[in-house]
Amino acid sequence: MVLFGLGSLAPVVTGLAPYPSVVTSGVSSKHHFYCLTTYVIIRIMRKRGRIKVRKIKTWMLLLILVPLLFVDATLLRLDHVRMTELRTAVLDADEQDNDEEIAKKLEELKSFVFSNMVINVVEDNGEQKITFGTGPFYLEHQYIRHANRALEEAEKNLASDANPNGNIYALASETCRAQALANGWTWDNPNYINCMVSEIQKYPAADEIQDRIKASLPSTELYRHNYASPVWAPSLTGFFVLVTLIVIVVIFIRGIIWVVLELAIRFM
Numbered sequence: 574m575v576l577f578g579l580g581s582l583a584p585v586v587t588g589l590a591p592y593p594s595v596v597t598s599g600v601s602s603k604h605h606f607y608c609l610t611t612y613v614i615i616r617i618m619r620k621r622g623r624i625k626v627r628k629i630k631t632w633m634l635l636l637i638l639v640p641l642l643f644v645d646a647t648l649l650r651l652d653h654v655r656m657t658e659l660r661t662a663v664l665d666a667d668e669q670d671n672d673e674e675i676a677k678k679l680e681e682l683k684s685f686v687f688s689n690m691v692i693n694v695v696e697d698n699g700e701q702k703i704t705f706g707t708g709p710f711y712l713e714h715q716y717i718r719h720a721n722r723a724l725e726e727a728e729k730n731l732a733s734d735a736n737p738n739g740n741i742y743a744l745a746s747e748t749c750r751a752q753a754l755a756n757g758w759t760w761d762n763p764n765y766i767n768c769m770v771s772e773i774q775k776y777p778a779a780d781e782i783q784d785r786i787k788a789s790l791p792s793t794e795l796y797r798h799n800y801a802s803p804v805w806a807p808s809l810t811g812f813f814v815l816v817t818l819i820v821i822v823v824i825f826i827r828g829i830i831w832v833v834l835e836l837a838i839r840f841m
Contacts, residue, residue, distance in 0.1 A: 706801035745772035
């Protein structure tokens with residue numbers, strides 16, 4: 574069996590004898606060093622029988638790497654576009670008063686993100702950062718609807734409360750409803766909610782009432798979603814990325830070996 578070492582190495586017969594002393598005489602010390610190194614590697618790798626080694630040139634790996642990188646970028650882009658479409662579908666459902674549809678779209682988005690490699694660029698405190706997943710997004714309309722329902726429930730509970738100033742909630746509601754009609758606010762508009770809180774604070778015992786209203790409002794964290802994708806997933810994209818990483822590692826190791834051998838030969 575004929576082996577070729579790194580660089581311009583003379584053929585070495587490695588299957589005929591168990592020791593490196595079989596290296597052909599007359600070969601330079603540099604060639605002897607290459608042969609010895611190759612022989613040691615083969616002896617470590619060989620478990621039984623004869624090993625047939627066929628070397629793939631490094632320049633071939635570089636040629637393979639270029640289209641692999643292009644395929645990786647394309648597939649990662651397609652996964653990102655698909656995630657964006659699913660997230661947009663969630664936000665579109667949020668604009669409609671249909672919690673079941675929102676839950677369905679969220680499940681589709683979560684299922685896709687958890688099973689694919691999704692690279693995304695998000696803004697964090699004014700800085701662009703790369704992350705794996707959807708990045709944070711909010712169901713603003715759903716929160717406003719639920720908060721408005723909570724305010725309506727609070728109105729019913731406070732309607733019978735005794736207060737020297739009368740029904741504080743009714744007085745605030747009367748003022749804010751007039752502003753809502755004048756400004757074209759809907760009853761689930763955040764300006765209407767802020768107006769109600771502001772008007773209630775003008776009356777005595779407003780702190781207690783405000784605390785009761787705040788306690789009835791849902792937490793905003795319940796409407797904040799951020800699904801993280803795995804760094805690597807067993808998908809088509811993941812397969813090509815894995816192959817690309819293997820090729821890069823092989824090229825890197827070959828480069829390290831070449832540098833080490835060149836330095837060792839120079840200082841022999």
